[in-house]
Amino acid sequence: MDAITAALERLTTLLDPFCGPAGVFTWFAGGSLLACGDAGWGDEIASGFKITVFLALATLPFGLVFGFFVALAKRSQEPSLRRAANIYTTLFRGLPELLTLFIVYYGLQIMVQRFLGTLGYQGPVEINAFAAGMVALGVVFAAYASEVLESAFNAIPLGQYEAGYALGLSRGRTMRLIVLPQLLRVALPGLGNLWMELLKNTALVSVIGLPDILRQTGIAARVTKRAFEFFSLACLLFIILALATSLVFSYLERRARRSEAMR
Amino acid sequence: MSVTDRLIEPQAPPPEAAKPYTAERLLGRILLGVWLAAGVGIAIGAAQGWDTEKFVSYGPKLLSGLGVTLTLVSLSILFGAFLSVPLAFGRMSRNPIAFWASYVYVYFFRGTPIIAQLFLVYYGLGSFRPELDAVGLWWFFREAWYCALLAFTLNTAAYQAEILRGAIESVPRGQSEGAASLGLSPRISFLKIILPQALIVALRPYGNEIILMIKGSAIVAIVTVFDLMGETRRAFSRTFDYQMYFWAALLYLMIVEILRNLWTVLERRLTRHLKR
Incomplete structure (x- = not known):
């Protein structure tokens, strides 16, 4: 290990x-403010970049899977399940992400403190900002992803399920082998937009102290009094991420469409 | 030939097939129960921790914070709408300079987090104090509120430009050709024929943009503007009462839901001639 x-x-x-x-x-950037090592801010900002990307990457699978199940619940025959899922999306699409983050961060802190209090521990409790950010962003991402996936579900004809059952596949296998591949293809552009939103929302986690791009450039700006340069650099790094995202997603979309007939 | 001499007696409908108690239903009930328990828990918590003094001192503050949020958002949406028109035309222009300038603008403001843009305006431009003093603009960049207004206006202009462009391009070419064949000037045909149809298409995205701005405006609390989020944070830091965040959440949810329903009504009303 x-x-x-x-x-x-x-x-x-x-x-x-x-x-x-x-x-x-x-x-x-050797010798300038952005030099690596102790001389400049290069390595701090590089580590911030890494944390931003890791946070977004760590949130994605959790949010996608959770969003998929919420979307399934919204399409369910069962009214109570649909209602529960709709409450979820209304709630987390209506709340500001920053507020969700604070509620999760302080709420988790209070909950853990109470729990440890019952066990007899009275010391201070500090929740990891990365974990709180992952939960808050994942929950919001799942709410939006469920909407995207739900509309993608509507684009798949019922006949696809029926054909699967007619071939003797179980519900799970029909979903996995027949519906899901088509679903992802339809949902890909929407999911690309959500991934962009997720990347941008990671900047909010700097508010609760996660040393991401914005936090590190903010510290550098405060210490060196060169706020404009450093915040421009932060914006530039996000632009680079956006460019990389559009490259990756245009590749994925091309790849997903490779089996479609040429028109 | 047959003659019916006897009517069949009216009969009770067949009994409804008993719905099996599926795992799905069980799960749905459990989840609804969880939501209910959470709601009741928060309500009980609010009732137990009820403090009239706190309510009297912080309730009006939260409401005034809500006022700040709504003013900020409506002003920036309005100014952004003006700014978005030249941007949208730039995006549709054949002039490479206009096209690339507006393209870069839109890409920048849509590709970076609004919080980074706010920091860039408030801390970044604020660090040029001597220069700003010299041109007499320091009073503007000194105030966090004006900086937030500027950053939000620039941000929403980029999004609104994309909405406007998409809507105008969604109007079929035949519409402008038809107008031209009737001898209408380009200006009249745009104002009277293209734009009304485009704005109906743009209605829903505009509503979403307003909701996104209301949610996004919460970040001004970080640069010391006391909007709803800022007042909540201040109240929390004074009382350490976690419930403050629930009150803020309730207010935000209320505003967003009111807007959403208002927009549904508006859309139904404005597209009633398109119904078949």
Whole structure:
């Protein structure tokens, strides 16, 4: 286990686009405010970039799976299940993300404190900002993803399910082998937009102290009194992420459409 | 040939097939129960922790914060709407300079988090104090409220420009060709024929944009504007009463739901001629 984490650590430092051996800051920012190491802010900002990307990547699977089940619940025959799912989406699509984040962050803190209090522990409790951010962003992402997936479900004809059952596939296998691949293809553009929103929303987690891009550039701005340059850099890094996102998603969409007939 | 001499007696409908108690129903009931329990729990918590003094001192503050939020959002939506018109035309223009300038603008403001834009305006532009003093604009960038207004206006202009462009491009070409064949000038045909149809298409995205702005405006609390979120945070930091966040959540939900329903009514009313 240690060997794996060490290897991963070495790999990420090697491939670090900012302060790695082939990094931008290593080559072009030596001696400036963005130099790597103790001399500049390059390595802090690089680690912030890594945390932003990791937070978004860690939230995605959780939010997608949860959103998928919420979408299933919304299409259910059972009214009580539909109602429960609709309450969920109304709630989390209506609340500001920042408020959700605070409610999760302080709420978890109070809950853990009470729980530990019953066990006889009275010390201060600090919730990990990364975990709180993951929960809050994942919950919001799931609410939006369920809407996207629900409308994608509507685009799949009933005959696809019927054909699956006629072939003797179980409900689960029909869903997995027949419906899901088509569903993802239809939902891909919508999910791309949600991923962009997720990336942008990670910036909010800096408010509760997660050292992401915005937090690190904010610290650098406060220390060096060069706020405009550093916040421009933060915006630039988000633009780079947006560009990468559109590249990846245009590739995925092309790939998803490769079996469709040419028109 | 047959003659019917006897009518069949009216009969009671067949009994409804008993619905089996499925796992789905069980799950649905459990989840509804969880929501109910959460709601009741919050209500009981509010009743137990009820403090009239607190309510009297912080209730009006939260409401005034709500007023700040609504003023900020409505002003920035309004100014953004004005700014979005040239941007949308720039995006549709054949002039490469106009096209790329508006494209870069829209990409920048849609690709970066609004909180980073706010910091860029408030802290970033605020760090040019001598220059701003020299041109006499320091009073504007000194106030967090004006900075938030500027950042939100610029942000929503980018989104509204995309909405407007998409809506105008969604009107079929035949409409403008028809107008041209009737001898209408381009200006008249745009104002009287293209725009009304485009705005109906744009109605729903505009509503979503307003809701997004109301939710997004919560971040001004971080740059010391006391909107609903800011007042909530201040009240929480003074009382350590977690319920403050629930009151704020209730207010936000109320506003968003009112807007959403209002928009549904508005849309139904404005598209009633399209119903078949």
